[in-house]
Amino acid sequence: MSRFINEQDYFHGKSECTGILLVNLGTPDAPDKASLRRYLKEFLSDPRVVEIPRIIWNVILHGIILNTRPAKSAAKYKTVWTENGSPLMHISEQQQQALQKEMDIRFQGPVKVALAMRYGNPAIPDTLLKLKEAGARRVLVLPLYPQYCAATNATTFDKVFDELKRWRWMPELRLVNHYHDHPGYIKALANSVLAHWEKQPRGQLLVMSFHGIPKRNLMLGDPYHCECHKTARLLAEELNLKPSEWRVTFQSRFGKAEWLQPYTDKTMQALPGEGIKNVDVVCPGFAADCLETLEEIREENREYFQHAGGEHYHYIPALNDNSEHIKALADIIQQHTQGWAETTPGWSTTTQQRRAEKTLQRATDKGAKQ
Ligand SMILES: C=CC1=C(C)c2cc3[nH]c(cc4nc(cc5[nH]c(cc1n2)c(C)c5CCC(=O)O)C(CCC(=O)O)=C4C)c(C)c3C=C
């Protein structure tokens, strides 16, 4: 017996690979009360998510929230659930598959891209074990949150560290902290807005709505607020927008404390009164569409806006598995895996083959001339 996870079938010369662990938030297994209760219990028990002293929070969570919220949230999830299940899960799987293809093209050595969710399934420990079985001696953790936040990125890293604490032979580990100002990500966002404007008449204002966090977290030094504003400024610059043509708001407030302002819902209720009756809304902080974009932004906030006298409200989808997004994420992976011998970005097999064919052709041409 050993307290650690051992290398049961280790043998010398076993083939190795680089593992890329993509992580998003997670989603309930089904849009029903029992699944929501399980999911919310795990999520909201995380001290990185709710930073209230445990003794007080446990009473609120178990006494009130877990008795009221699961049914209400399940009803909301039902409105976005599709035959493929939760949008967040389905889109994340598409991203994983597309990134695996991109890695196979870009890298010489074997790279295995795996998807995990911070809460629910597929769990981070199980996915790390799968990467281990595949021979991943190097692991890059890429949380799919462009803006760093302790409630999302730090808790992802916590979970990875907790699992690796149990291993006898730890892999080399690298973490992507954030990519809020990555040029490829900003360009992909800008092009998705431009593509939308080609199909729909452009609104008077582009609202960039980010998931909120408690204001206290900002005061305690969380860089999230600042990174959201930087993303927004870079996106506005890329789109050549005047200051009056764009605005940052924060959505998805949870609980009674003050969160980052201005709130998206209050803004939507106020805009028609300011003479802004046509808006486009984009959520640059969400790598994949989910409950918070599809239900809260695409539907709920449209109602607030139109109820207040707004006319045209267009939601611009998240980047999802859009090819420019996948290329930007692949660039981020490439930057962060530099120096890991087997993944040295080089010519893919097809590129090498094409080069060899060209060389052969040149030699043949030369031979023919002589
Ligand atoms: C994009 C980054 C996110 C940050 C930052 C974030 C902070 C944060 N969230 C809650 C509470 C809830 N969030 C919920 C859903 C949810 N949150 C994110 C992303 C961020 N959260 C996503 C992608 C999702 C959607 C998941 C899906 O299945 O589609 C929920 C659950 C839904 C509900 O019951 O309303 C809660 C609760 C807090 C408290 C917080 C920061 C402290």
Ligand SMILES: [Fe+2]
């Ligand atoms: Fe959230």
Ligand SMILES: [Fe+2]
């Ligand atoms: Fe919400």
